[in-house]
Amino acid sequence: MSAIDDLATELAKLPGIGRKTALRLTYHLLKQPPEQSKRLATVLAELSDRVHRCSVCFNLTEADPCGICRDGRRDRTVICVVEEASDIGAIERAGEFRGVYHVLGGRLSPLDGVGPDDLTIRQLTERIQSDEIREVIVATNPSLEGEATALFVQRQVAPLGAAVTRIARGIPIGGDLEYADGVTIAQALSARRAM
Amino acid sequence: MSAIDDLATELAKLPGIGRKTALRLTYHLLKQPPEQSKRLATVLAELSDRVHRCSVCFNLTEADPCGICRDGRRDRTVICVVEEASDIGAIERAGEFRGVYHVLGGRLSPLDGVGPDDLTIRQLTERIQSDEIREVIVATNPSLEGEATALFVQRQVAPLGAAVTRIARGIPIGGDLEYADGVTIAQALSARRAM
Numbered sequence: 104m105s106a107i108d109d110l111a112t113e114l115a116k117l118p119g120i121g122r123k124t125a126l127r128l129t130y131h132l133l134k135q136p137p138e139q140s141k142r143l144a145t146v147l148a149e150l151s152d153r154v155h156r157c158s159v160c161f162n163l164t165e166a167d168p169c170g171i172c173r174d175g176r177r178d179r180t181v182i183c184v185v186e187e188a189s190d191i192g193a194i195e196r197a198g199e200f201r202g203v204y205h206v207l208g209g210r211l212s213p214l215d216g217v218g219p220d221d222l223t224i225r226q227l228t229e230r231i232q233s234d235e236i237r238e239v240i241v242a243t244n245p246s247l248e249g250e251a252t253a254l255f256v257q258r259q260v261a262p263l264g265a266a267v268t269r270i271a272r273g274i275p276i277g278g279d280l281e282y283a284d285g286v287t288i289a290q291a292l293s294a295r296r297a298m
Numbered sequence: 299m300s301a302i303d304d305l306a307t308e309l310a311k312l313p314g315i316g317r318k319t320a321l322r323l324t325y326h327l328l329k330q331p332p333e334q335s336k337r338l339a340t341v342l343a344e345l346s347d348r349v350h351r352c353s354v355c356f357n358l359t360e361a362d363p364c365g366i367c368r369d370g371r372r373d374r375t376v377i378c379v380v381e382e383a384s385d386i387g388a389i390e391r392a393g394e395f396r397g398v399y400h401v402l403g404g405r406l407s408p409l410d411g412v413g414p415d416d417l418t419i420r421q422l423t424e425r426i427q428s429d430e431i432r433e434v435i436v437a438t439n440p441s442l443e444g445e446a447t448a449l450f451v452q453r454q455v456a457p458l459g460a461a462v463t464r465i466a467r468g469i470p471i472g473g474d475l476e477y478a479d480g481v482t483i484a485q486a487l488s489a490r491r492a493m
Contacts, residue, residue: 105360106348109341115336117323129313129345130384133358137346146304148339150324151332153301163328165481166301189325 107133159230161206161223163188171195171203178202180237182240183225186210186244186257194242202240210243212250227258236265245272245290259297301418302328354425356418357493358383366398373397375432377449379422381405389437396447397435400425405438405447414450423454431460440467440485 107129114125132140156162157169164170171177171191181202185191188206209221219225231239239260241251257267273291274283283291302324308318317398327335336441351357352364366372366386376397383401402417414420426434434455438444452462468486469478478486 106341107358110338110345113334113338113341116338118326119322121317124314126387127314127383130358130382131313132342132345133349133383135318139308140342140345141307143305143311144339144343146301146308147327149336149341150301150305150327154328163325187325189321189326200360217411296313 156206160204161188161208161226162191162204176201180235181240182227182236182238183242184232185242186249186252188258190242196252202238207243207256210246210248211255212248222252223257223258227256228263231260231263236263237267238266240266240268240270242270245270332410351381351401355399356383356403356421357386357399372395375430376423377422377431377433378435378437380384380437381447382446385437385489397433402447402451405441405443407443408452415446419451419454422451426458426460431458432463433463435463435465437465440465 105118107126107183110129110132111122111125114120114128115122115162115233120128154163155166155167157164157167157172159168159172162169162171166173179203182205183194183200183202184205184207185194186209191204191206194200203225205227207224207227208275209217209222211217211219211222212252227239230236239256241253241256257269259267261265272287272296273294274280274287280288301465302321303479305324305327306320307318309315309319309323315323322449327338336390349358350360350362352359352362352367354363354367357364357366360370373396378389378395378397379400379402380389381402381404385402386399389395389399400418400422402419402422404417406412406414406417422434424433434451436448438451438453448464452464455462466489467482469482470488471476475483
């Protein structure tokens with residue numbers, strides 16, 4: 104195998120990058136100054152050494168606990184439950200939520216062999232039992248598996264006394280009724296509110 | 299900057315990869331075993347050390363001269379002129395061409411400040427003068443700049459005695475007349491051959 108093939112093979116393992124794109128990226132890097140591929144190599148090599156899971160909320164972090172769990176201004180009585188650490192970034196960018204998080208590490212998916220023990224659901228119930236939690240907001244994705252996971256979390260958490268809520272599903276802002284799917288429109292109608 | 303941001307920033311410098319895709323790739327790597335990002339880092343770091351330009355044809359290679367220039371079964375009297383080393387792979391995969399190559403390293407583009415001296419046109423004329431060359435096939439892309447480059451190469455090479463030919467332009471195999479642009483159809487018509 105040549106160095107070009109080696110790199111293209113590794114790049115093609117990434118999601119959304121096929122063999123042709125991998126080769127194009129490789130040739131692109133060969134046209135750039137060597138420093139660019141060297142720097143990319145360095146940050147890649149450091150990634151898994153520097154980034155770990157927060158021992159409280161399972162967010163990806165370089166410090167433990169993570170910045171959000173350590174932040175004294177956050178409301179520790181409200182936990183927002185998400186599937187992946189990347190979802191925290193999306194919610195934080197919205198700038199609305201001032202509570203803390205809990206990363207499940209995926210969603211229930213019997214077909215892929217992902218059961219409750221593969222997620223951090225037990226650790227979530229332990230947090231709720233040891234800390235004073237007012238509300239658990241379940242923010243798994245509104246997909247079939249995300250809804251099933253939300254329902255499972257709700258059944259585990261509700262007996263512990265905290266209120267369990269689910270993020271609203273409906274037509275996205277800037278979205279178009281004409282292009283929305285039937286399930287979303289049905290949700291938007293049934294969750295209608297007085298104006 | 300965090301390790302996640304560092305990597306996303308470097309990945310976003312690659313062509314066709316925006317900020318969101320870069321973050322998605324980073325989170326993907328964090329879900330894989332650390333070995334995957336380590337291996338990618340290793341081949342990236344080695345890339346610019348292992349790969350160089352062939353001193354004869356300017357192909358990207360780990361040995362000098364490159365495998366094609368060293369191959370005794372290739373016809374050294376026919377040179378196929380291409381813009382980039384990546385074009386050689388495309389032509390080799392077709393399995394038709396048995397001559398050797400010359401990589402220009404780009405195409406003439408006055409708007410981008412790329413003139414004849416930025417390409418390996420002088421080295422091409424030197425090759426033709428020192429070796430016995432029967433034919434020079436100009437295989438630059440059939441774009442505006444590729445055609446201008448082809449014309450320039452033809453004018454430099456023709457006085458040296460070698461035949462200068464241009465790859466055919468027309469409707470691609472499996473292509474559809476209905477979706478072909480007018481210039482391509484005009485080319486396909488004017489270059490028609492007796493059946």
